[in-house]
Amino acid sequence: MCVTIYSIKGEITGIKTDFFTKLKIQAMDSDQQFFEDYNDDLLGSAWTNSDGSFKITFDNSTFSDNWLEKSPEIYLILRSSETGQIIYKTEVIKIDANRKNKTTEVIEIPITIPLDLIENKIRLLSTSTDIYSNNSQRILSAFSSLGDVTTLNNSNAARNFQLLTSSINAWVNYTNESTWKRIGYDGPQVPRYPLKSPDHNHRLTWELTQ
Amino acid sequence: MTNCIYGIEKFEHRTENYKLINSDIVCDVDVCIIGSGAAGAILGTKLAESGKSVVILEKGGYYDGESMNQREADMIPLLWKNAGANFTSNLRIAIAQGSCLGGSTVINDAVCFRIPQIVIEQWQRMGVVITTDEWDKANDEVSERINVKEVTEDELNTNAKKLREACGKFLYQGNLIQHHYKNRRNCGPSISDKSLKSCVKCGFCHLGCHYDTKQSMLVTYIHDALVNEKINYKVYCNCRADLITSENGIADGVNATFVDSNGLETYRIRINAKVIIVSTGAIASSNLLQKSNIGGNNVGMGLALHPAPFVMGLFDEEIHGNRGIPMSYTCHEFGVTNGVQKGGFLIESIFLPIFQMALAIPSMGLDHKRMMQNYNRYTMAGIMSRDDSVGKVLISYNGNPKVIYNLSEQTIEDMARGMSILSRMWFNIGAKAIITSHIDAYEIGTKADIPKLKDAVRNNPDGLMLGSAHPQGGNRMGENENECVVDSNCKVFGFDNLYVCDASVFPTALGVNPQLTVMALATITANKIIKNWKSQDISKSLGNICHITQPRYCKTEQISEQFAVVDHNEKLLQSLVNSDEDKIIVGKNWKFNPKTLQIYNNIYWKGFYGRDVDAITTALRYFGGFYKRFGYKNNRIEGVTHPFETQVINAKSIASEKQVPGYGKVVHLEYQDFPFSNAYDLLKIVDENTILGKAFLGQFGRGRELFSFSMSKIYDVDFLTKQDLLTLFNSDELSHKPNEKELIGKWEGMLVSDSSLSPRSQMFYFDYEDGEIDMRYSFANMLHGRSDITITDNSIFRLDDQTPFHDEIRMVTPEFAVGLWISEWSSRNILEPIIQDLLRYYPIKILNSDSLKDKLSFLKNFYLPGIRLPKELGLSFLQVEENEQKETRIGLSYILMRI
Known part of the structure; x- marks a missing residue:
């Protein structure tokens, strides 16, 4: 029997940082609906390397369980390493089936995927890069350990209650910009998201008004 | 460029070279430094510049200037330790410490005082062998690099000028006070905005410097190392050091975990290092040593905090204390810098952004609201006490x-005096009222009322809301090994290569803001380490990280990933076959290595699921524990898959090597009998002790993947089975009855399950009290009590309390013991004595109620004479034993690790 080994050598071009590494690449065989099952075959899978390259190797036993299927019709699925969600599907690549003159043959299939095609989808699917977004989680996490290291039975309960209510009052009222305005507090001198306002200046409001 | 900061938080842009971590890591390095603050950063850069490869582990994240947006609600959770919720155990003192790359140098007020000469001499008398000359040189070196300069006249804000005016007009014991000066600060040119040559005076120092002008470790030493291509320097952020491992006085590495912002563990790292330096700051350094069982009982003792109450003056005119540098002026008259040998205090100008101010003012309701309305009309200064x-x-x-801390009499008196003096100062220059941090005297209307404040502090010190930004001590430095933790080189006693270098080694409170002294100490220590460097082998330990040879530490995804990339080792198919004997024969099919605390078990392959914490994996781990045992039969390898927790399931299978589409060459495990015949496993043999596997449901080759797992013949005591534990327990060669001395100390207990070891379940404390050994326990942090120690025969060390159960403990190594919490042997139904005891003891002893006893008598219906429970109840923790006399006993088994 002729054994044909297929080697997909692919690359996501344009990667500059680790932000985009570790995509899961699945090579699939696009089956037709008159075959016995309606699921496309998984030919193999791999993770991208840090430079965006990947390699998937499989042989014809992976897909030729039907006498009609002489060669695979390959497409790639790119999945997020974190969520598993599909980021991109390539077009189907048809492989020439007329290769019966050798007992063993290696077919190399080069595939290039420009980063531009998938960049936005990766950003949307990836965890938020808003570093301030989960501060309440950080605080809750910190308070869970606070309970572990306090011994309240030796301290004044009324004083502790006062501390708790003061903390809640301070958090609710004095992290609020409308309170700042009412009191006349100058407040922060830079935008909340400085990186999203690259043109923000480094002058202080009270110096500007002088 | 190899120098890089690594972390697990995603950023769209970073000033420094930054990469994401996406797997467990093993790292061999010359020097591992834990902590990147005032000490760690300097040690790291200096040692790297001397040619050593350096890794720094930092628990906090990497946030550059552009991330620092001056909002308290955003920045305190990011930059401050415990998101700001960092208190003494009685909640009376809030301790501000940095937990980010650069440590507290990122969030401090940039004040730089040299170590006072009095303190140098006091420390020398306490056994610290560091000369004034060494301190001076180190101070000079650091001061130059971080650009320490006296603040200029235009850098004094209104608040500071008011303090200067108040000091200048204050008569103390008939004389004007003399010693009050502008501070020296570490500010300089920004690395991100070249137009900024020094401080912008925004007033948000302790929310991080947006402009990068504060010369914190982040923009000086760490930055220098990262951009120096000639050195080998890496920083791992979001990385919590869990354990320093050591053997015979050599610290060989650090186990650490990457923890995300929600407190969830993601990846692990093992650092094998020639030298390890702990620089996580006071409190955390002591904690790490304690967790690693290093340093003995001196660790954690002698903590000072520089607790600081504040006093504000209310003026008619607007002060706008928030505008400008918060800490630029100090009154030294009453402190160590003016010759005060014991105690004393500095009066330092300070001002708080609005949220912290609201927290600090101790009033409530409308009073609080009214006071906050006057935010712009306050002057503020703190009394920084040199405490005991x-x-x-x-x-x-x-x-x-x-942190256990109670104010000493001296410190209370210093605070009372300091608050009184400062109140008078503010009144002298026209304050209309005084606001203080004492709950009983938070508003003083006239000078005549100041004695009330003094009395309030003296009579009710608990009423002070105190802040501390300078925790010091806990790992005292000195030459007396019986009193100290480290010597004058900062080297931990008993170790050749383990150092602690940060404020935790200070023998006393410094009396001034400590950052410059910590930096100087790091400079001195780095020079000594470089000078005395002795090369040694690096340990090859993998710690507890996910690695192809120990996939039991991997997450499910990592196992799956390894399965995809690793090649099945066809030459090792025979290693699949287990020992002929299905019972433990110590030394043959079962071995214990006391050095590595690992079990070799060839009776079966113990199965492991991923270490994920999601509900399904956790459930599988606790209730779906399994093993597979293989043998030759009918000229082929046949096996059984057996869950630990039930006798019923025994899935037979045949193993054969096959080429499987998508997976390559693997071992196909074909189950024989219904209902398992509709499932199959694919295995890849990694080495003779390690297998990776995937379980599928459906027809071979087309099945749906269910889960990934691994199997091993070698596993750590963290994964002990009940059978392993009993083997250790019952063997006189492997364990022994402990004597009292061997058990002295703290022990952490974990219940043993066949499927998985539980998290910490109990703590045991053995100590001497009045010459007799005393044993205390804490179970699940809820049940506390004492046990009596009894020795029933030559082999049993027994602990009894007032329950139907008792503990039996056997010592395996000096750091590791095994135990049973178990009932007495009984020929009756095993539940009967327990229920009898419940009926007899609890109603009488605890509730003393006969009527309740009657009500509980229904429990008798639950035991039936003559009916025995099966040996395994399907409960993964339960230990049921039967002896030759057909007596049974029931209980739990556990391991104890010394901490």
């Missing part, structure tokens, strides 16, 4: 540092 080293750091049930 009366605090201690203990380790909590969950391994967190617990």
Whole structure:
């Protein structure tokens, strides 16, 4: 029997940082609906390397369980390493089936995927890069350990209650910009998201008004 | 460029070279430094510049200037330790410490005082062998690099000028006070905005410097190392050091975990290093040593905090204390810098952004609202006391540092005096009222009322809301090994290559803001380490990280990933076959290595699921524990898959090597009998002790993947089975009855399950009290009590309390013991004695109620004479034993690790 080994050598071009590494690449065989099952075959899978390259190797036993299927019709699925969600599907690549003159043959299939095609989808699917977004989680996490290291039975309960209510009052009222305005507090001198306002200046409001 | 900061938080842009971590890591390095603050950063850069490869582990994240947006609600959770919720155990003192790359140098007020000569001499008398000359040189070196300069006249804000005016007009004991000066600060040119040559005076120092002008470690030493292509320097952020491992006085590495912002563990790292330096700051350094069982009982003792109450003056005119540098002026008249040998205090100008101010003012309701309305009309200064080293750091049930601290009489008196003096100062220059941090005297209307404030502090010191930004001590430096933790080189006693270098080694409170002294100490220590460097082998330990040879530490995804990339080792198919004997024969099919605390078990392959914490994996781990045993039969390899927790399931299978589409060459495990015949496993043999596997449901080759797993013949005592434990327990060669001395100390207990070891379940404390050994326990942090120690025969060390159960403990190594919490042997139904005891004891002893006893009598219906429970109840923790006399007993088994 002729054994044909297929080697997909692919690359996501344009990667500059680790932000985009570790995509899961699945090579699939696009089956037709008159075959016995309606699921496309998984030919193999791999993770991208840090430079965006990947390699998937499989042989014809992976897909030729039907006498009609002489060669695979390959497409790639790119999945997020974190969520598993599909980021991109390539077009189907048809492989020439007329290769019966050798007992063993290696077919190399080069595939290039420009980063531009998938960049936005990766950003949307990836965890938020808003570093301030989960501060309440950080605080809750910190308070869970606070309970572990306090011994309240030796301290004044009324004083502790006062501390708790003061903390809640301070958090609710004095992290609020409308309170700042009412009191006349100058407040922060830079935008909340400085990186999203690259043109923000480094002058202080009270110096500007002088 | 190899120098890089690594972390697990995603950023769209970073000033420095930054990469994401996406797997477990093993790292061999010359020097591992834990902590990147005032000490760690300097040690790291200096040692790297001397040619050593350096890794720094930092628990906090990497946030550059552009991330620092001056909002308290955003920045305190990001930059401050415990998101700002960092208190002494009685909640009376809030301790501000940085927990980010650069440590507290990122969030401090940039004040730089040299170590006072009085303190140098006091420390020398306490056994610290560091000369004034060494301190001076180190101070000079650091001061130059971080650009320490006296603040200029235009850098004094209105608040500071008011303090200067108040000091200048204050008569103390008939004389004007003399010693009050502008501070020296570490500010300089920004690395991100070249137009900024020094401080912008925004007033948000302790929310991080947006402009990068504060010369914190982040923009000086760490930056220098990262951009120096000639050195080998890496920083791992979001990385919590869990354990320093050591053997025979050599610290060989650090186990650490990457923890995300929600507190969830993601990846692990093992650092094998020639030298390890702990620089996590006071409190955390003691905690790490305690967790690693290093340093003995001196660790954590002698903590000082520089507790600081504040006094504000209310003026008619607007002060706008928030505008400008918060800390630029100090009154030294009453402090160590003016010759005060014991105690004393500095009066330092300070001002707080609005949220912290609201927290600090101790009033409530409308009073509080009214006071906050006057935010712009306050002057503010703090009384920074040079306190006695009366605090201690203990380790909590969950391994967190617990700070026990009560003000000494001297410190209370200093605070009372300081608050009184400062109140008079503010009144002298026209204040209309005084606001203080004492709950009983938070508003003083006239000078005549100042004695009330003084009395309030003296009579009710608990009413002070205090802040501390300078925890010091806990790992005292000195030459006396019986009193100290480190010597004058900062080297831990008993170790050749383990150092602690940060404020935790200070023998007393410094009396001034400590950052420059910590930096100088790091400079001195780095020079000594470089000078005395002795090369040694690096340990090859993998710690507890996910690695192809120990996939039991991997997450499910990592196992799956390894399965995809690793090649099945066809030459090792025979290693699939287990020992002929299905019972433990110590030395043949079962071995214990006391050095590595690992079990070799060839009776079966013990199965492991991923270490994910999601509900399904956790459930599988606790209730779906399994093993597979293989043998030759009918000229082929046949096996059984057996869950630990039930006798019923025994899935037979045949193993054969096959080429499987998508997976390559693997071992196909074909189950024979219904209902398992509709499932199959694919295995890849990694080495003779390690297998990776995937379970599928459906027809071979087309099945749906269910889960990934691994199997091993070698596993750590963290994964002990009940059978392993009993083997250790019952063997006189492997374990022995402990004597009292061997058990002295703290022990962490974990229940043993066949499927998985549980998290910490109990703590045991053995100590001497009045010459007799005393044993205390804490179970699940809820049930506390004492046990009596009895020795029933030559082999049993027994602990009894007032329950139907008792503990039996056997010592395996000095650091590791095994135990049973178990009932007495009984020929009756095993539940009967327990229920009898419940009926007899609890209603009488605890509730003393006969009527309740009657009500509980229904429990008798639950035991039936003559009916025995099966040996395994399907409960993964339960230990049921039967002896030759057909007596049974029931209980739990556990391991004890010394902490």
